Amino acid sequence: MTEYAHLHPDFRHVMALSDQERIAFIHQPRWIGYPAANQILATLNELIEQPQKPRMINLLLVGEPNNGKTTIVRHFHEQYYTAFEDADPEGFKPVILAEAPPTADEKGLYVSILERFFTPYRISDPTVKLRYQVIHLCRACRVKMLIIDEFHSLLAGSAIKQREIMNAIKLMCNELMIPIVAVGTTEAVRVLHTDPQHASRFDVQRLPSWEMDANFAKLVASFERILPLKHPSMLRSAESIQLLHSISGGNLGNLQRLLATCAAAAIKDGSEKVDKSQIEKHMWLRPTSGQRETIR
DSSP: OTTOTTSOGGGGGGGGSOHHHHHHHHTSOOOOOOHHHHHHHHHHHHHHTSOOOSSOOEEEEEEOTTSSHHHHHHHHHHHHHHHHTTTSOTTOOSEEEEEOOSSSOHHHHHHHHHHTTTOOOOTTSOHHHHHHHHHHHHHHTTOOEEEEEOGGGGGSSOHHHHHHHHHHHHHHHHHHTOOEEEEEOGGGHHHHTTSHHHHHHEEEEEEOOOOSSHHHHHHHHHHHTTSOOSSOOOTTSHHHHHHHHHHHTTOHHHHHHHHHHHHHHHHHHTOOSOOHHHHHHTGGGSEETTEEOOOO
């Protein structure tokens, strides 16, 4: 496999697979570290290792949709479990990664958390019973951090319902003395401001979109090293970088989809590389006001 020097050594073995298998590999989720993500991972590690106290520091992580927020917290979740899987007995759940309910509903939040424990519960039980079932399980499993993804979903509810669910989050934080991390779009900040007390408990960290700079060029180069194509794509050229940034809008998820689509097409048509012409064929992937352009 030495002829595939343009690929990272860990991925050269993929070239021995069939075209269909290589395409499937391209579309698999894959972690790529970069400065902003590493900074957020460092913040999460600091939060989870802070000593217990009545008023814990919490975090709201915000960013544009499809820009990698969920990928970062899932990576943290997996890495933290890996670090403790051999040292701690079964039943230890240091990080619970749940999803906010579709609307601001206190019982819906408890149900979402209980699902992550894979434990029986009765959805018909009173809210207060589900609340203390969550608290009991968190204590029994020695939970050190609760992460709530899709936090902006709580905006789909009345101001009263939003205050109720934020009070529930405050209660869990106080009872368990663990940090709570909320993850959502930039609109999620509005949820915190239902009460000044809630806003004061959360630091806000933003995951920005990518600027057209050297860091974006390094990101593209990282992607190129894992695309299982027979020929170098030379995506690091200034022309290709500008085109990729223009189409993706500096959005990580959009860039990943664009490159994966181009790479799969390059395997299918036999060109085995992603060049400017291949990228231009997929300019229809450019987001336009939340919709995709239709090719006529």
